[in-house]
Amino acid sequence: MKSKLSMDQIVLFGIGIITNIFITVFGQIIPNAVTGFFREIGGALILVFVFAFAFTWFLKARPHNRPKKYNVIIFDVNSQQIEIDGIRTEFRNHDVAWSFMKQYKADYPMFNFAMVSDGKNSDKKTIFRYI
Structure with missing residues (x-):
C-alpha cells in the first residue's frame, strides 16, 4: 500500500x-x-x-649621540669637587671609565666619584654614573 x-x-x-x-x-x-x-x-x-x-x-x-669622552670627577665628604694627584680622570670609553671609578672607590672609600660628559646641546655636564 x-x-x-x-x-x-x-x-x-x-x-x-x-x-x-x-x-x-x-x-x-x-x-x-x-x-x-x-x-x-x-x-x-x-x-x-x-x-x-x-x-x-x-x-x-x-643612545642617539654617544659622547666622545668621559671625565671622572672626585667629591670629598663635604661634596666639594677636588683633584687627587695620580688619578686618571679623562677617558674615551664608558666601560673603561666605569671600571676605573669602581677601582678608585675601592682605593679611596671616603670619596665619591661621578662619571660625566659634555653634551653637544647643553652647557652643563651630564652625569652618567655616581658612586
Missing part, C-alpha cells in the same frame, strides 16, 4: 529542508568563514603591534 503524500506534508517537508539549509548556511558556514578571517587578521594585527613596539623601544633605548 502506497500512501499518497498530501499537500500539507509536502509543504512541511519543503519548509524543513529550507530551514535546515538556512541553519547550516547561517549557523555554520558563514560564521566559520568569518571567524577564520578575523582570527587571521587579529593574529596579523598583534604581530604588527609587537614589531611596532619593539621598533619604537629600540629607537628610544638606543
Whole structure:
C-alpha cells in the first residue's frame, strides 16, 4: 500500500529542508568563514603591534649621540669637587671609565666619584654614573 503524500506534508517537508539549509548556511558556514578571517587578521594585527613596539623601544633605548669622552670627577665628604694627584680622570670609553671609578672607590672609600660628559646641546655636564 502506497500512501499518497498530501499537500500539507509536502509543504512541511519543503519548509524543513529550507530551514535546515538556512541553519547550516547561517549557523555554520558563514560564521566559520568569518571567524577564520578575523582570527587571521587579529593574529596579523598583534604581530604588527609587537614589531611596532619593539621598533619604537629600540629607537628610544638606543643612545642617539654617544659622547666622545668621559671625565671622572672626585667629591670629598663635604661634596666639594677636588683633584687627587695620580688619578686618571679623562677617558674615551664608558666601560673603561666605569671600571676605573669602581677601582678608585675601592682605593679611596671616603670619596665619591661621578662619571660625566659634555653634551653637544647643553652647557652643563651630564652625569652618567655616581658612586
